[in-house]
Amino acid sequence: MPAAGPGEPPALEPFRASAPLTLGVELELQLVNTHDYDLAPYAQEMLRLVEAESPGLPGSVVPEMTSSMIEISTGVCTSAAQARDELEAIRDALLSAADRLNIAVVGGGTHPFQQWHERRIYDKPRFRELSALYGYLSKQFTVFGQHVHLGCPDPDAALLMLHRMSRYIPHCIALSASSPYVQGQDTQFDSARLNSVSAFPMSGRAPFVLRWDDFERFFQKTTRTGVVRSMKDFYWDIRPKPEYGTIEIRVFDTPLTIDRAAALAGFVQCLAAWFLDASPFMPAEDDYMVYTYNRFQACRFGLEAAYVDPASGAHRPLREHLLETLRSLKPYAQSLGAAYGVQMLAEDVEHGTNDARWLRERQQRERLLAEVVRQAAMKLRGHR
Template sequence: MSLPPFKSGSLLTMGIELELMLLDPQDYTMAPAALTLLDLMRVRQDTRFVFCPEITQGMVEFNSAVHPRWHSLRDELTGMRGFLGALAAECGILIAGGGTHALQDWKDREVFPAERYEWLGEKFGYLSKKFTIFGMHVHIGAGDAETAIALIRAVTPWVPLLIALSAASPYQEGVDTGFACSRLHSLTPFPYAGAMPDFADWGECERYINGLIELGIVGSIKDFYWDVRPKPEFGTIEFRIFDTPLSVDLAADMAGLVQVLCAAMLDSQPLTALHDSYPYNRFQACRYGLAGEMVNPYTGERQSFVDAAEALLKQLEPYARELDATAVLQRMRQRLHDDMLSDVMRNIVAEADGDLKRLLAWQAQCFGAGEILLPGTTKVAAASPV
């Protein structure tokens, strides 16, 4: 089955997919409760919010509506949080964000009984269960197919910086991985992961994908795990690099930042990269978060992620004003000077003498409260609405 036609639509609209973990409140293990939770939603017949299963039963995915601005997305996410929290309480479970479950063992995961997920289980074996990770996918309206390809090319150099800003997955299988974002490395073994090839135009992209479909190597665009990929049936480009934010306010901020970045890139002159620094920059972001560095692919200049982010946020200011997102940039700028979320998570574990259950309890508390709570004192500034 070949790619569908690219759906023409509005530029710079936004929507998100949010993968959330289901926790047992007794021991904070993953609760295989997706079927129960989704069945309860069907019984309620509440059509305000759209949820669907994910590959294993300890997670569900929320799909937002299409929004023109970040604040209407935040309003929907706030309503969703209350709705989901009440249903989860009826099911005897908790909901949490974050990119990984610190204690989960892939051998214990149960694949959700749906045709695609069972097919993935057969195709990828144990990797399909290790795919129980949690991300936020941000969709931005591209207008048309050619704009989508040009926009992906323009935003790609900044993707590692977005990874560094959102990194919140330092633990896997009971171990501190040493990475700020370990989630993305769970995708590395899959075919067609990482950066999308630098296609000249939509026609080249379409021929590439359709050729692999015809060979039976892939079934659809879903089998490409590129960091940013076109989504022709939606008329969007899809950013797949964010760890699930710990609060819905932070999720709205991250999506708002992506929208502003895309607006700026649409208005910029196309540049030709002189250096293939993307793999290095992506590794730095995953390994060190904002404490890492990046090499500018156009100039070869080496700078810290913090310095690169300060310069980028300054560049984005006029576009943020047009999109009513100045507050988003203010909070992102503050994040550059706060402790990284991965470090906050490590501090919580250290203060609990290595008890990872304390970390998972905190993650659930943050989602329930709608804000990132620093233990005992204040909030992470970037999570609080203005």
């Protein structure tokens, strides 16, 4: 991106075209000690060991806001199966390094009992700037999400895909929800993580524009105020990423397993294929009249949420709408090699099961959140 001149707002990067339906997956993971399973500030040591002992990994391993977090990313993938293989390779390298350090790696959207004030901001210029700007919110942002990038051939196609995908944000939330516990308490939310994201001023939804020229004008107006300097400053549920040629869906909690992470990426890819092939609807600004309500319902109740159809205004159980959607996606799942993951999600929806329910069931049985975290660490390893 060219540097802005004195007093000029920064320019929006050109949208770099990418192949339609390609995927990239990012997972934010927890580092915990193996003595009481609280978060452990070992990101720097993990990065050093992974770099030294596992050269040639696909994708990347990078630090996140606080030093008990680590983010892994795939490269550009053509299928959910490829994404799963890459995530598994990186996960295995992380586990090898964690074993050396006598710590564990865990999925989930929140750590069930960590205390935010004990966290350390990772020593990186951007994280220091964010900490100075947002104060205690930066440490409270020790939450863990999965982001899925979806390739788009041009910027107008990206905006159309973004607004089509927005109707299915509640579905994504309910399928991935894995953050019922915060600060040792059951929040009664399936996804409490998104409440932390909502505290940031640039969170929520993208503006309803369908042409990139209009989006560029919006960006210029926003940056002129000095409130944002780049697309990174928008914490929207879905945002365009022009430097990658993608849209980025950001509402997923980090799942407890790599299989589920890959299945969720496959779900996004199949939705996009359905939109491109069948054009089941055109997005409209009125879709967003019920957006916040549907989003809240999915965060609070997960698969038991109510869903308001944006087109008709009809109220339906989200599970019912999800199952109907998954049936529509079956042929696309077959052709894209995502059938295993989509079927797994469908079976979970049938049974009302997600990771939030798994965590609650373990806590009901164990009565000890540290033991729940230990079992979640084993689950990420692939132990049944």
